[in-house]
Amino acid sequence: MATQTNDGAAHAAPAWDPIVRLTHWCVALAVILNGLIVEDESLIHIWIGYVALGFLVLRLIWGVIGTEEARFTSFPPSIAAAKVHLGDMLLGERRPHKSHNPLGALMVYAIWGTLAVVVATGVMMESDPFPPTQGVSGFTAIFSEYERPYGDSEVLEEIHETAANVLLFLALIHVGGVLLESRLTGVNLVRAMVRGRRRTQGDEH
């Protein structure tokens, strides 16, 4: 159980630590909220963006100093490994992965990269979360569109929107990939990301 070596642990999902789980679900929530739900040019959109940036930064720091399965060295981006994994999936082979599987790892880096572009352009466009012209008249102002004090660069806005759409698309593929992998291997990956380590009685025997 402590170290996932061979057959016995092969069917177990990775033991995600609290930081990985927290950052994962908060970023997911932020992407859904900002990408699909809240008004694009509202204050709350900016605030959610900052929160997403915070969680991204935390996850990246954790990728260097975190637990073994959370560190970048546990899931290096490798096209070759991803191809092997794809072959395994097609042949119905199962291999234990201590961290993200190689295909998942590529997706992780793609999502982080895209998210970084989205938040960077977002911050560059309108970085003041408490704009002076906004006033503090009421909380309704937070959710509605407002006139931004400085003009925006069209280019930045284009990049921001395109990257955001790419991000939503990647998220969709990511969900599909997780469901497919869970189905093929019989390991509930979603539960692993919600509850962390699976400590069932069967693990101890």
Place this chain on the structure above:
Amino acid sequence: MTEHQADPAIKARGHGSKTTLLAILLAVQVLCAVFFVGDVAEDFRRDGILPHTLFEGAVALALFIGVVLGGLEMRRTLERNRRAEAAASAASGAFAQLIDERFSGWALTAAEAEVALLALKGFDVAEIAGLRGTAEGTVRAQLARVYAKARVASRSQFVCLFIDDLLAAPITPEEAA
């Protein structure tokens, strides 16, 4: 029996909620740090290097160092929990092995070994009979044979044999391996 096995799981969940709280605190700290660094960068851009902006920069830096140190501490806690769980599991495995060796040393039959194990786990005669679907008289007879083979007079002496082993030879993961 089920209660005995549920224990480690409950403990693991206890660890889990504590580390989750730590994770949330760390996240809040990072959010503050990100916002503060942005704020400081903006101040630097607008005002240049002044005592005030320098001080703010130092505070922002301290915040980030705090985050990194908090993260390192968090990792140590998580790894310590994992090692403790692994050790507990190895120890319980080693103890089970020791019981097995004792039982085969006394040449217990399969049925006697089962009854003896249930007795060790604290079930009384009626419960063992219920679990095994046999008469209480049968269980009593089996226990009597077990005690005779182990050369003890009662259940408490029987249990003490194993307690003795535990105290004499501390069970560590190294020994189990």
